[in-house]
Amino acid sequence: MGKEIILHVEGLRTEFQTERGIVQAVNNVSFVLHRGETLGIVGESGCGKSVTNFSILKLVQYPPGRITDGTVLYNEKDLLQCSEDEIRTIRGKHIAMIFQDPLTSLNPVIKIWVQIAEALRLHQGMSKKDAKAKAIELLKLIGIPDAEQRADNYPHQFSGGMRQRVMIAMALSCNPDILIADEPTTALDVTIQAQILEIIKNLSQEHKTSVIMITHDLGVVAEMCDAVCVMYAGRIVERATIDELFYDPKHPYTIGLLNSIPRIDQDSEEHLHSILGAPPDLIDLPIGCPFQPRCTHAMEICAYKSPPEFSMGGDESRTVACWLHEKEHAHG
Amino acid sequence: MEKPRILKNGIAIMGLVIILLYIIMIIVSSFWLPFDPSEMDVKHVLESPSFGTGHFFGTDEFGRDVLSRIMKGSSVSLIISISATALGAVFGIMMGIWAGFLGGRWDNFIMRIADIMFSFPSLLMAIFVMAVLGENTYNVIIAIGIIYIPQFARISRGAILSLKSNEFIRAARSNGAGNIYILFRHLLPNSMPPIIVQVSLSLSVAILLESSLSFLGLGVQPPEPSWGNMLSSARKVMMIAPWTAIYPGLAIITLVLGFNLLGDGLRDILDPRLRNVS
């Protein structure tokens, strides 16, 4: 397909040095993001979603964190080789981020409009007056009532949902190419979540922004994304288009995950399917497949050899890291 | 049997060793001292430390043996520091728990009293108490203890308040547990870490406060030796006989360090979250 690749992550590895040992938080993660696409990264807490996203923008704190390997190609430039100055101009202006907690990401003692305007002035060199006008315009865009008056408020006078909308306004103020949203609605209620997702969807469509949507909620993925990567224990275990993932999942973990969510639209008299055990400790991962101890289909090979990502039918965008699917790969 | 946890913690061991050394010194000094600490000897005034004369730490301006005086003074310093901390801790923790646990009006009332006490600089407060009560060793204990009460009250109240909102307290209530049970079973054990840190800090600050008071002539009265009044009298001869100031100073520093190390180590040991981590 002739879709333009905007971000290409290849072989990313990030580890944390801790007292108990080395945490392999991101373990050989690769993916591509196309222009205008919304890519979901989904997985349970602690599987390395946030660290992946921090690594892309070199926001991993050293110590204890270290990006040990990989490339992140954006506009033919490897972000991981960029100097601190270069990457700073990319952050915010070309690749923007919104986080889970909208309270701690805003400065509590600075007025809302000033915080929005700061980003504009920093990256676009706007005058103070223009920036204020633009900030108010943005507030209107994201549906804050009485934007002129509310612009002078402080963050604590805004509700959680409003603060998250402000974060989105700030992130999108400079028309970034890529928006990374790290669990943007996890802290919010469903009706507010619906508002926020709608705003992200509309704004990204309008501006042709590519979105990386990080979430643990498969429902959010189904509503928002075009393609998905499923992460488990620091690796991508399955990648697929949205329909492939939901209607033809391959990896036992993905299948288990899909079956274990209670469906509101389904009758559920019987038991929920559940995956036994708990996600592994990223410190001493088993040498084989990380999912093997919980897997009901585990074979001999799974215990001692970690599966590579097999592409299904030769399609690079449809991969499964599971020995069960080795054959399909060979046939393709 | 497993090694007691304290022996696995290097920092705590160092603190413990320092404090044990002092305790041994106090025990030894109670029945044997190299010289009589208050015997003046005009022939050996301001002698520098030497093995030949037996004055390992030299002598002061009255010819008294500095080592013997430090040893004698150590028991005074340690007793003052422990008693004052105990005094402050007992009353302060009682106040703090009472305030934190009962909340409302009591909390308000108790904590405002603590605030008022807290608003005086500690040394000034100590000087004031000493001036009112008169200058002797017991009153030093009372003065320092009074300074500590609001500090302990605040720390323990804070700990109780932050614990009170935990759901395990609610769980206990839903299981019919009464106030006293909750206080002793759930609240106190969990508020120990900050209190223990405060205790170790207080022990060391008490030594400094005692020294300051004695240095100002308000604390332990000569001829009874204390590290503070030794420093005070060394002031006049420090330039020609530095050992008269250095050794009592070192004694203060090492004991203060010992308490701080022990406190730091204990905090880690008492936290079950840091236990059994391989």
Place this chain on the structure above:
Amino acid sequence: MVNTDILLDVQNLKVHFPIEKGIIFKRNAGWIRAVDGVSFSIRKGESLGLVGESGCGKSTTAMTVAQLQASTAGKVFFEGRDLSLITPKELRRERMNFQIVFQDPYSSLNPRMRAGDIIAEPLRIYARKKIISISKKEVLEKTASLMDRCGLPSSSADRYPHEFSGGQRQRIGIARALSLGPKMIIADEPVSALDVSIQSQILNLLKDLQQELDLTFLFIAHDLAVVEYFCSRIAVMYLGHIVETADSKTLYNQPIHPYTRALFSAVPLSDPRSARKRKRIILEGDVPSPSVVRAGCPFMDRCPDVMERCKVETPTLSNLDKNHQVACFLYDSPGKER
């Protein structure tokens, strides 16, 4: 009439928290109407789900039902006894019958107690108060069997909470709640803090226990799908009021109240095809503060179908049919027969 089938009956419950101002001289600057006239009842063996957005008063309702929070008005009947009229001693005895499972698997367990002691604590308290008689050995046996039943390895009895994962901690909390053999479990968001793969394990455990021990549940969650799965009947709360109750199938198939409809349509569907097809109702604005006194329906400022009448009168729950109640003037207008 005393209906022997009804285990818990809550009538017009109100819980108002004072807003205090001033440092030395506290004065009352208003009230937070956390729960403002809530009525419901739960039959034996039934599981009633209480859903609603955060701050709508679910936990406050639960804690008041559990007699851990004083009510401002209203009554709570357990097996026909008014819990506000009994003596503290009787209340303690009564507490054995309703136990709580908390949301936060971290703060609900004392970090300084071992798992076995946490589970045995209720037994020990009641033994000490001479309400039950149980020997030390029996306590240990009971603890071991509870741990086993809740899927905890018996070897883990002397481990501390931090050595367990979130899901296992929640199992400890469940074992503790079961130790006194309660008739009713009040579960306040028991799976909200857990990952999906763990969440389903806990839901299955609770469901098994319900069948085995014939438990009645007051089950609180903000996740509609979870409540739909677990509960036979659902009550939807908004701003301290119950706006609609029905059995879960009816509520899902025919939500009536505009808020319930919006709530259901806001739930992200784990099914991209139907997600693309459906038209979502996106509510405007946020939940208003429960401290502002207003006349009218609590939902009036976000309601897409708001009428003049909604701004002056507060609708009360009325029967659509035997198992379906809704508090909305759209279904209560004078022209329309119920």
